[in-house]
Amino acid sequence: MTDLKALTRKQLRVLAATVERGSVSGAATVLHVTPPAVSVQLKSLEELVGAPLFLRSGDAPFTPTEIGQELLSMAHDVERMAARIGERIAALKAGASGSIVFGVVSTAKYLAPSIVAAFQRECPGVRVTLAVGNRGEITRGLERNEYDLTIMGRPPAHIEAESATLGDHPYILIAPPDHRLAGDSDILAEDLLRERFLAREEGSGTRALMERFLERIGGGRVFEIVEMGTNETIKQSVMAGLGIAMISAHTCLTEIADGHLVTLQIAGLPLVRQWFLLHRSDRELSKAAQKFRDFVIERRAKLLPKLPAFCF
Structure with missing residues (x-):
């Protein structure tokens, strides 16, 4: 087994910066x-692990090897942990009574700021750091114990967690006002076959929900799906007439x-899921997090x- 006791944070930071900058x-x-x-730092790191860190290919000379990728993951983990500890120390030095790292899926960013603001009006001595990511990123954060509490939809099955239901989370199908199906109260699955669906990236809970819905109504037929990075981009693209989208109602009320x-309006919609507030069962909440x-x-x-009538 390779002994990494001599490994330094400086070496890991050099590795990460070299891969990032190329x-x-x-x-x-x-x-x-x-x-x-x-x-010098890269050479000493290669000597320490006894293996090359990069593939040394002509087009991308600083593409990490499998061993390099493992060390790169470690570098990211170390930086995240250092940042979290730094946040906690800063809160204590500022005279705060505690600090919380609150992880939320990207769809919940339309809810989370007002929740944090309401809490901090009542408990100004607790410092709350808001971390936003897609479902895959927040799940990985839970696996790594990065968050005190999280808001997401369906809790990950492989993580032992205590969860509390917060309320309804409906998903709807949106289109521009001049869309050919706007106002039609009897839309059929066949009507959607010629549509282009705008969707979040793989790993997004909304993407997975949309694909299951299309599979169900289409009976295995192939729908055109165009991937986009954020809910905001999807909304703007729908308004521009680039396609339609299944999206959380909370993201487009305005x-x-x-x-x-x-x-x-199509049979089976809205799809109503739930929002959950959860934390790992094997982690005891701090007093601040419990509060x-x-x-x-x-x-x-x-x-x-409050959800208007069009959601239901």
């Missing part, structure tokens, strides 16, 4: 050191109320936006 000189610029200093988007959890659960009916 060159020794780029890494040196980011780290404010000389290129030879970067080369656009529908303003008449920039409409909801398409936050109690606050959200006790006030959940007021903290979640």
